[in-house]
Amino acid sequence: MSLVFYTKPMSQGSIVRWMLEELGEPYDTNVLDYGDAMKSPDYRAINPMGKVAALVHGEAVVTEKAAISAYLADMCPKAGLAPRSNERAAYHRWMYFGRACGSNYE
Ligand SMILES: N[C@@H](CCC(=O)N[C@@H](CS)C(=O)NCC(=O)O)C(=O)O
Numbered sequence: 001m002s003l004v005f006y007t008k009p010m011s012q013g014s015i016v017r018w019m020l021e022e023l024g025e026p027y028d029t030n031v032l033d034y035g036d037a038m039k040s041p042d043y044r045a046i047n048p049m050g051k052v053a054a055l056v057h058g059e060a061v062v063t064e065k066a067a068i069s070a071y072l073a074d075m076c077p078k079a080g081l082a083p084r085s086n087e088r089a090a091y092h093r094w095m096y097f098g099r100a101c102g103s104n105y106e
Pocket of ligand 1: 010011012013034035038050051052053063064065066
């Protein structure tokens with residue numbers, strides 16, 4: 001099933017790109033510019049927020065970098081990117097900590 005990644009260089013899409021590369025599955029990339037391209041009706045049909053990153057996997061659409069990362073890890077267990085059940089609490093904690101905050105340093 002095809003994977004299509006919507007991103008912009010030097011954006012939070014880089015986190016998703018890292019996951020896609022670790023996954024090792026083929027994917028297509030659509031690079032969007034800020035402004036008109038990201039706010040177009042065509043792209044808003046994928047992400048109503050008009051932001052990157054977004055992932056289209058067949059009929060499934062996932063936005064939000066944490067959600068996309070978790071989706072990819074679960075979609076392809078053979079890649080070993082999601083932990084075993086006894087490690088899931090820490091996995092969720094640090095997945096959402098790291099991807100929810102731009103800066104977490106005190
Ligand atoms: N909560 C979103 C944030 C996405 C986001 O803010 N993306 C920025 C690029 S780093 C964007 O697309 N900005 C374009 C805009 O707001 O017009 C996520 O985690 O993926």
